[in-house]
Amino acid sequence: MTPVTKPISPFEGQKPGTSGLRKKTRVFMQPGYVEAFVQSIFNAIGGCAGKTFVIGGDGRYFNAEAIQTILRMAAASGAARAIVGQGGLLSTPAASNLIRVRGADGGLILSASHNPGGIDEDFGLKYNISNGGPAPEGVTAAIFDQTKTLREYYTLDTDDLDLSAIGETTLGGMTVEIVDPVTDYAALMQTLFDFDAIRALIADGFTLRFDAMHAVTGPYAKTIIEGMLGAPEGTVLNGVPSVDFGKGHPDPNPIWAKPLVDMVMSSDGPDFAAASDGDGDRNMILGKGVYVTPSDSLAVLAANAPLAPGYARGLAGVARSMPTSRAADRVADKLGIGAYETPTGWKFFGNLLDAGKATLCGEESAGTGSDHVREKDGLWAVLLWLNILAKRKMSVKDILLDHWQTYGRDYYSRHDYEAVDSAVAEGIMGDLKALADGPLPDGIQKIDSFSYTDPVDGSVSHNQGMRVFFDDGARAVMRLSGTGTEGATIRVYLERYEVPDGDLTNETQDALAPIAAAVDELTGLKERSGRTAPDVMT
Ligand code: G6P
Ligand code: ZN
Numbered sequence: 389m390t391p392v393t394k395p396i397s398p399f400e401g402q403k404p405g406t407s408g409l410r411k412k413t414r415v416f417m418q419p420g421y422v423e424a425f426v427q428s429i430f431n432a433i434g435g436c437a438g439k440t441f442v443i444g445g446d447g448r449y450f451n452a453e454a455i456q457t458i459l460r461m462a463a464a465s466g467a468a469r470a471i472v473g474q475g476g477l478l479s480t481p482a483a484s485n486l487i488r489v490r491g492a493d494g495g496l497i498l499s500a501s502h503n504p505g506g507i508d509e510d511f512g513l514k515y516n517i518s519n520g521g522p523a524p525e526g527v528t529a530a531i532f533d534q535t536k537t538l539r540e541y542y543t544l545d546t547d548d549l550d551l552s553a554i555g556e557t558t559l560g561g562m563t564v565e566i567v568d569p570v571t572d573y574a575a576l577m578q579t580l581f582d583f584d585a586i587r588a589l590i591a592d593g594f595t596l597r598f599d600a601m602h603a604v605t606g607p608y609a610k611t612i613i614e615g616m617l618g619a620p621e622g623t624v625l626n627g628v629p630s631v632d633f634g635k636g637h638p639d640p641n642p643i644w645a646k647p648l649v650d651m652v653m654s655s656d657g658p659d660f661a662a663a664s665d666g667d668g669d670r671n672m673i674l675g676k677g678v679y680v681t682p683s684d685s686l687a688v689l690a691a692n693a694p695l696a697p698g699y700a701r702g703l704a705g706v707a708r709s710m711p712t713s714r715a716a717d718r719v720a721d722k723l724g725i726g727a728y729e730t731p732t733g734w735k736f737f738g739n740l741l742d743a744g745k746a747t748l749c750g751e752e753s754a755g756t757g758s759d760h761v762r763e764k765d766g767l768w769a770v771l772l773w774l775n776i777l778a779k780r781k782m783s784v785k786d787i788l789l790d791h792w793q794t795y796g797r798d799y800y801s802r803h804d805y806e807a808v809d810s811a812v813a814e815g816i817m818g819d820l821k822a823l824a825d826g827p828l829p830d831g832i833q834k835i836d837s838f839s840y841t842d843p844v845d846g847s848v849s850h851n852q853g854m855r856v857f858f859d860d861g862a863r864a865v866m867r868l869s870g871t872g873t874e875g876a877t878i879r880v881y882l883e884r885y886e887v888p889d890g891d892l893t894n895e896t897q898d899a900l901a902p903i904a905a906a907v908d909e910l911t912g913l914k915e916r917s918g919r920t921a922p923d924v925m926t
Contacts, residue, residue: 389560391464392540396420402428403537404528406722406870410500413450416511420541422457426496427541428534429515432527433456433473436465442486442516443470444478444569445498446604446667447629448505452476454498458546463562464542470562473569476551477629479604481757484520488761489572499604499667501871502639503673506632518722518769521738521762526560534645538868570611575767577612580760581775587618589778598770599625599648599663602634608668608767617774617865618653633667640667640672640754640766641926642679652676660777660784664766667674668819669734671766673773675784681896682885683713686750687770688791690719693748695779696772698760707737707746709753710838710853711865712880713798716750722795731840731852733869734764739844752881752926754803790912792892798883799899803922804869805878807912813868813876820866822852829910833857838865858905861885864907878917880907 399418402409402425409425414775416422417797430436437764443458445451462470471490471785472478478486480497487495515523515531519776523531546562551712557564574745590596598613600606606627613619625633625648637644652674661674673680680688693699705726706716726745730736734755740746741759749861750756756765771785780787838852853867862884869877882900908914914921 389544389546391560392545393540393542394796395426395540396427396538397425398536398538398776400612403532404514404523407501407522408497408512410503410510410512410871412508413505413509413511416450416513422454422513423461423541423543424535424538425513426461428531428538429496429857430461430465431534431538432530433515436462438465438468439493439635440467440469440471440490441467442478442483442490442492442495444473444476444483446479447469447475447477447614447631448511448633448666449499449507449509449631450511451498451631452551455551455793457543459507459559459564460544460546461542461673463560464544467562469565471567474551474554474566477569477604477607479569479573479608480762481669481763482554482569482608484516484761484763485573485576486567487518487520493545493775495520497667501667502637502665504637505666506635506669509632516762517815519738519742519762522733522735524735524738525847531668537605542579555590570608572615573608574612577771578616580768581696581771582778583616586771586774588775590617590619594660594777595658596623596660596662596774597625597648597651597658598623599640599645599661600627601640601645601663601665602626602628602630602636603638603664603666603668604629605664605767612767612771612873614635633666633673640665640670641924643924645672649674649679660774662773668766669764671756671769672754673769673784678785680784680788681713681748681800682752682754682756683708683798684791685713685769686712686748686756687715687719687795688787689750689756689769689776690716690748691791692776692780694758695777696852699747699758703747704744705740705746707740707749709733709736709751710855711802711867711879712750712752712802712878713883714885715798718795728843731838731849732870738762745924747845752800757772757863765805788902793888797886797892799886799888799894799896799910800883801881801896801900802926803882803904804924805917805919806872806923807875808878808917810876812916813878816878816913816916817866820911823910824854826831829904831859832910833859856910858903858906860901864903866907866911878913880904880913880922882907
């Protein structure tokens, strides 16, 4: 079968963002659009000859079609092997794991994460490198460069492959291996956690729910939680992946997973509940009557991780993204291990994990993970929580309270202003940056723009968000989202520390209201964006 060369003109704006290229599905469906981006990836990584790729996605609308295109192009460019999840499905952490255990050269993951799916919703495609993690900025910049000058792409004139049956087949000179998406991932989880202890906890009457939100984690959760851990059938909610996520928003936060939150807040609700997003890398953790903010979750996991066999020897260090609260730093400090502050985006953790500097990583955006893969991992976080609960034999609420009584509490919330006019949003950010150099208003100690120097390779990333430090130790961060597909989303991250013997059980928004007001006064955020309140508060 001979490869065919097809001419193509570059598409505007194929610039990978925080997590790959993310656009409206119809944009991706334009003739040649996927081809242009995929060829740019292949060109940027020095071609495909002899290489092995892992390919899969979260099952959203257009997932199946895009995979067929990628397979034909990889084969035409001389790839040796493609490892594809059955039915085209692979969660992001499972893809990361497969890249690693199979020694693949890289992976193409199709997902727009927590954004809705469907012909009028969102689609995405990202490239991961051989360590299993998202391509670093050097690689994404090279891909973007290629997209601007691309003139042709290579493909095969062939029919679609049947991806429904496990086994090997060939496409041109490339072997296509269709694998069960769950098997290797479940085996990895079993090495990290005390499944016997969790099984005993559940057998003892501990109740839980996991909401897969009609997305990719359904089959994973069913196999692991209902199968291997013996939770009753029905523990996994919305467990069948659908192309439009049941017309929902597969974002595990208190807004989009409200039914689950309502369930655990009621007196007859389960002891524990959790949810994951479209591609399975995010998590939300809830206990009876309590929501665990992602920043606190990272800190609690860091403090208790050695209770799980995979972390019994302790942690090398903990890393968090800059807008994530400083709760994890307090744990690292007490343990005498490294604490790292990186820009937003999981890719920045890759070097720290590879170099053995950090074992656990986390972000306020509901991402938590460890050095077991190079992506954040929703189910992993759920299993680590269950392992801790099984060992400590305390409720989620009591574990949190105990944590705050030991380390103090970082009250924390993120306020989002969505679909703001891009020019207005840029203006607000620009003006705040300009304030940094002038005389500072009363009550503010410092304003700066966050820059990061990677301690491993020395690369520098500027303009990673504005930080406002208040005299009383509180902090506000403002940055523009890198994952939206419509206008600009302004994110305001608010945090205030309360000492261990202080008022630890205040209502979060009440505790942070003065900081929110100070940010508004400083930036004119509400008036300029034309909003009276944030669209989302996490
Ligand atoms: C993706 C990345 C995360 C990152 C998040 C930030 O989910 O995988 O690592 O934290 O985007 O999104 P934002 O919209 O705030 O740029
Ligand atoms: Zn995701």
